[in-house]
Amino acid sequence: MDHEKVNILLVDDQPAKLLAYEVILKDLGENLVIASSGREALEILLKSEIAVILVDVCMPELDGFELAAMIRDHPRFQKIAMIFISAIQVSDIDRLRGYEMGAVDYVPVPVVPEVLRAKIKVFAELYRKTRELERLNQELEDRVRARTAELESSTAKLLESEQRRSMAIAAGKMGSWDWDWINGDWMWDEGQYRIFGVNPETFNVTSASVQALLHPDDVDQFRKAIAEFNTGTRAYEAEFRVQRPDGEVRWCVGTAAATLDGNGRVVRVSGVTVDITERKRAEERQNLLAREVDHRAKNALALAQSIVRLTRADDVKTYVNAVEGRINALARVHTILSLSSWQGAEINKLIEEELAPYSLGGQIRLSGxxxxLVPATAQTLALALHELFTNSAKYGALSTRSGRLAIGWEVNGEMLALTWEESGGPLVRQPKARGFGTKSLLASVESQLGGQAQFDWRAEGLLCRLEVPLTRKATLPAVEKFGAAIAGELQRASG
Structure with a gap:
């Protein structure tokens, strides 16, 4: 097997000896470097990597012992193997001195070639093996550093991922848990404690304590999930309710997955809980809104149908105008209620919308x-005001420029009292029979809202007083009662 050649430094002041050493060591196949003095040897050492130094003890200027001492003083050369060659018989003291200077062996003169080659070969191989071990060690250290860097990077990414997961769980109202199926131990993260509304420092998580926090109607579902895992189910998902210690109920969706052992038995169940209370409430609001829209649409159609069926007129044009006027009044109050998301309507806004079509300048004065107003009251009062405005524009104060109308209102307890006072118009006579407008006004205010309507047909102008409750809750849909009341009123009048 080919191996990397190493440098062997031969140091002697006699060229013949150097040549002899070269001949002896040539068969080793190493690089032989020649130095004829100690100083030259030092120069070579500074420029090259030397495996073994073969040095003569007796040299002028700088002998072998002094050269060895100088080499050992340099940190870079302290481990280089040095073999002394001595042509004189050295004493034990000289040998000891040589070893102290760093010599590893002595070769006496005359040199036995086989012995010299064997010794040089041993130290050259030792040097080569040492260098190989150093390279392997360096490669190992490099791999360790690379692996350590990978682990640090992986750990940093894992930590970052965990932080993102924690943030996502906190932001998404999520929690995770782990249940040891064998010994019954539970482990909850912070999000799980937060969803259940308990303190991590004081709450002991057990199957019994978890079950105690479930809504009573959802406990059987919890038991069902346990039973299914025991019969081989690998995953389970369900919606359930948590009843917190403070009484608040939260809707959640839970997903769970089982870990099985080699025999297919459940050893662990892990899962995630998501608080979906806001979504549930939004769904409930959406369903409620859909029902309300459907209800209002049906009621509006029912009321429009009642207006069409019950309106009376001498000719088609008058009939069409009357129907359009009443349906427009209904549309205007619906617009006001829609702008408030059907929370209610302000009475002055309601009156302004009803008087807008007349463009009467300063003839009308409002005060209050x-x-x-709640939606049912606003809707009914808008139709009542429409009838008053229509009658006044046809026969009363608003039929002439000299006429005046004062509308005032006040709140007495839970009652709204509205006064309609006309003056300056044509001479007023009390009608012999009530028209549809009057009948519908009385029916809506008295029968539907439980209020009162009083008419005083004064010669100088109509005085009407309306009293309606502000907080009355209708037990039936407002427009249905309105239509029924009008139908009953007309039926009694015709009878």
């Missing part, structure tokens, strides 16, 4: 505090 801000009052918020």
């Amino acid at each position: 505090p801000e009052v918020q």
Whole structure:
């Protein structure tokens, strides 16, 4: 097997000896470097990597012992193997001195070639093996550093991922848990404690304590999940409710997965819990809104149908105008209620919308505090005001430029009192029979809202007083009661 050649330094002041050493060591196949003095040897050492030094003890200027001492003083050369060659018989003291200077062996003169080659070969191989071990060690250290860097990078990424997961769990109202199926131990993360509304420092997580926090109607589902895992189910997902210690109920969706042993038995169940309370509430609001929209649409159609069926007129044009006016009044109050998300309507806004089509300048005066009407009251009062405006524009104060109308309102406890006072218009006579407008107004205010409507047909102008409750809750849909009340009123009048 080919191996890397090493440098062997031969140091002697006699050229004949150097030549003899070269001949003896040539068969080793190493690089033989020649130095004829100690100083030259030092120069070579500074420029080259030397495996073994073969040095003559007796040299002028700088003998072998002094050269060895100088080599050992240099940190880079302290481990180089040095073999002394001595043509004189050395004493034990000289040998000891040589070993102290760093010599590893002595070769006496005359040199036995086989012995010299054997010794040089041993130290050359030792040097080569040492260098090989150093390279392997360096490669190992490099791999260790690379692996350590990979582990550090992987750990940093894992930590970053865990931080992102924790942030995602916190932001997404999520929690994770782990249940040792064998010994019953539970492990919850921070999100899980937060969802269940318990303190991690005081709450002991057990199957019983977890079950105690479930809504009573969902406990059987928890037991069902346990039973299914015991019969081989690998994964389970369900919606359930958590009843926190403070009484708040939270909706959650839970997913769980089982870990099995070699025999297919469950040894661990892990899962994630997501708080979906806001989503559930949004769904409930959406469903409620859908039902309300459906209900309002049906009621609006029912009311429009009642208006069409019950309106009376002498000719088609009058009939069409009356129907359009009442449906437009209904549309205007619906617009106001829609802008408030059907929370209610302000009474002054309601009146302004009803009087807008008349463009009467300063003929109308409004006075009263801000009052918020619930949708049913706003809808009914809007139709009642429409009838009053329509009658006044046809026969009352608003039919002439000299006429005046004062509308005022006040709140007395839970009642709204509205006064309609006309003056300056044509001479007023009390009608012999009530028209549809009057009948519908009385029916809506009294029968639907449980209020009162009083009419005083004064000669100088109509005085009408309406009292309606502000907080009355209708037990039936408002428009259905309105239509039924009008139908009953007309039926009684015709009878």
